[in-house]
Amino acid sequence: VMLSESGGRSVQAGGSLTPSCQLTAATGANLCGEVCVGWVSQAPGKERLGVAFIYTGGGSSYYVRSAQGRFTISPDDAKNTVHLLMKSLKPEESGMYYCAAGEGVCYSDHEKPERYDYWGQGTQVTVTS
Numbered sequence: 001v002m003l004s005e006s007g008g009r010s011v012q013a014g015g016s017l018t019p020s021c022q023l024t025a026a027t028g029a030n031l032c033g034e035v036c037v038g039w040v041s042q043a044p045g046k047e048r049l050g051v052a053f054i055y056t057g058g059g060s061s062y063y064v065r066s067a068q069g070r071f072t073i074s075p076d077d078a079k080n081t082v083h084l085l086m087k088s089l090k091p092e093e094s095g096m097y098y099c100a101a102g103e104g105v106c107y108s109d110h111e112k113p114e115r116y117d118y119w120g121q122g123t124q125v126t127v128t129s
Contacts, residue, residue: 001024001025002024002120003021003022003118003120004021004099004121005019005021005098005120006019006020006022006123008097008123008124009124010128012128014088014089016089017086017125018086019086019097019099021081021084021099022081023082023101034056034057034103035055036054036056036107036115037055037056037075037099037100038052038100038101039052039073039084039099039100040116041095041097042095042122043092043093043095047113049064050100050111050112050115051064051066051111052067052072052073053073053110053111054073054074054082054106055104055105056082061073061074062111067086070086070088071085082099090127092127093127094126095125096123097123097124098120100120102116
């Protein structure tokens with residue numbers, strides 16, 4: 001599985017951003033129905049933390065407490081893409097945002113980076129005050 005992020009940029013505090021993650025299987029198969037896809041953030045000098053994740057085969061999405069009510073993760077099966085709508089962004093949410101995928105359904109501990117098998121290169125999000 002290959003993952004490619006796009007859509008990161010600089011935005012003012014309080015603004016919105018929607019990075020996207022393109023999923024590609026080596027065999028060319030549609031994987032959107034088979035994996036748990038998460039967005040994992042890493043602020044400078046800090047560890048990675050999953051902020052939102054969803055099983056693209058259907059079911060609930062999960063969000064860390066700080067993201068609840070402001071972030072929305074949504075798959076686009078037709079395009080093998082998963083989007084992350086982020087609203088009311090804060091300067092402390094600046095950092096690299098990685099798309100990651102793990103085989104099978106999502107569990108609440110998919111906040112942990114070690115739950116993921118595949119990673120993208122990341123896209124930079126900068127929130128200015």
